[in-house]
Amino acid sequence: MSGGTREDGNHDQAHTDEAALSARLRRLGEGLGQARGRAVEPSDDTGGDRATTASGYAKGFRLSSELVGGVLVGAGLGWGIDRLLGISPWGFIVFLLLGFAAGVLNVMRSAGVAPGAKPDSGPSAGRKQ
Amino acid sequence: MTVDPIHQFAIQDIAPLFTVGGKHFAFTNSALYMFIIVILVSALMIAATIPRAIVPGRLQSAAEMSYEFVANTVRSSAGTEGMKFFPFVFTLFMFVLFANMIGLIPYSFTVTSQLIVTATLALAVFFIVVIYGFWRNGLKFLKLFVPKGVPVYILPAIVVIEILSFMSRPISHSVRLFANMLAGHITLQVFAGFIIMLAGFGVVGWFGAALPFILVVMLIALEFLVAFLQAYVFAILTCIYLNDAIHPGH
Numbered sequence: 336m337s338g339g340t341r342e343d344g345n346h347d348q349a350h351t352d353e354a355a356l357s358a359r360l361r362r363l364g365e366g367l368g369q370a371r372g373r374a375v376e377p378s379d380d381t382g383g384d385r386a387t388t389a390s391g392y393a394k395g396f397r398l399s400s401e402l403v404g405g406v407l408v409g410a411g412l413g414w415g416i417d418r419l420l421g422i423s424p425w426g427f428i429v430f431l432l433l434g435f436a437a438g439v440l441n442v443m444r445s446a447g448v449a450p451g452a453k454p455d456s457g458p459s460a461g462r463k464q
Numbered sequence: 465m466t467v468d469p470i471h472q473f474a475i476q477d478i479a480p481l482f483t484v485g486g487k488h489f490a491f492t493n494s495a496l497y498m499f500i501i502v503i504l505v506s507a508l509m510i511a512a513t514i515p516r517a518i519v520p521g522r523l524q525s526a527a528e529m530s531y532e533f534v535a536n537t538v539r540s541s542a543g544t545e546g547m548k549f550f551p552f553v554f555t556l557f558m559f560v561l562f563a564n565m566i567g568l569i570p571y572s573f574t575v576t577s578q579l580i581v582t583a584t585l586a587l588a589v590f591f592i593v594v595i596y597g598f599w600r601n602g603l604k605f606l607k608l609f610v611p612k613g614v615p616v617y618i619l620p621a622i623v624v625i626e627i628l629s630f631m632s633r634p635i636s637h638s639v640r641l642f643a644n645m646l647a648g649h650i651t652l653q654v655f656a657g658f659i660i661m662l663a664g665f666g667v668v669g670w671f672g673a674a675l676p677f678i679l680v681v682m683l684i685a686l687e688f689l690v691a692f693l694q695a696y697v698f699a700i701l702t703c704i705y706l707n708d709a710i711h712p713g714h
Binding site: 396404408430434437 | 626
């Protein structure tokens with residue numbers, strides 16, 4: 336076939352060259368696309384990260400303050416009960432643990448994982464049973 | 465040249481007032497800024513409502529936008545009945561917003577970077593919720609602590625945990641605003657300090673100082689966002705807590 340084209344002259348030669356060239360171009364384009372895709376994806380990710388950094392930071396603050404709040408209230412209440420009833424250190428131990436549980440509950444509610452004391456608490460809790 | 469990033473939060477006495485039991489009470493820079501905030505908010509609202517134009521001017525539309533914004537927040541998270549608390553929520557929102565924004569002016573004092581201020585605001589919300597909740601619902605308010613559909617044998621522990629969770633609200637409510645403002649201002653100060661320190665190294669330092677300078681410019685923009693966002697978060701949390709007082713234990 337290639338002999339035929341050679342005999343036919345320059346025109347067909349140019350045609351096959353063009354086909355080969357376009358095939359090479361396509362391959363190159365695909366390769367570039369892949370490389371660009373690979374290059375773009377991570378940078379896109381970091382861009383997204385940067386965009387969510389502010390809200391992620393706000394969320395981190397929110398969740399940590401919820402947890403710390405629960406633990407602090409539990410510890411404070413336990414300490415107060417110990418002082419009041421003179422049962423140190425049992426009140427502190429029990430209420431610190433309960434406060435930790437309350438803090439985790441706060442965090443889960445704040446993150447929307449657990450049903451809160453909100454309208455959806457009844458039905459979803461009922462479904463679980 | 466060193467920069468003290470905490471110095472900006474120092475409370476300074478402006479005028480001593482009186483002494484009670486060995487404690488000195490004084491008119492401080494914090495109190496001065498609170499007065500400035502209240503005067504500015506009042507001035508904005510009064511000046512904006514004087515024209516009463518149907519087509520609002522610049523000032524009036526700013527006031528109307530803030531009204532609409534807070535009113536929508538209250539309606540969406542506390543219901544139409546929550547609108548009776550609108551003046552309270554609006555006052556809180558404007559106070560916190562102006563405190564945060566004025567704090568971003570260089571050399572000014574940030575009222576909301578003091579835990580005692582935010583804790584007072586959060587405790588006011590907490591006590592309003594408790595008192596109004598009992599006044600409106602009576603003992604039914606306690607249903608807030610008894611989630612539905614919980615087996616009886618773990619109910620006592622759950623109730624104690626719910627009460628602790630309820631009591632921890634003012635802490636997270638106040639610490640969130642306080643910590644955001646404190647951290648933001650310290651970060652700004654530290655990076656601004658880098659500019660001065662690097663610039664002290666001569667010509668090479670000037671180029672080095674450009675980096676923290678760019679960062680400070682970006683941080684300032686972020687801080688404006690945080691200032692608004694935290695005021696909004698404070699208001700919306702207030703609405704959510706008030707909603708518990710209005711409709712406890714669904």
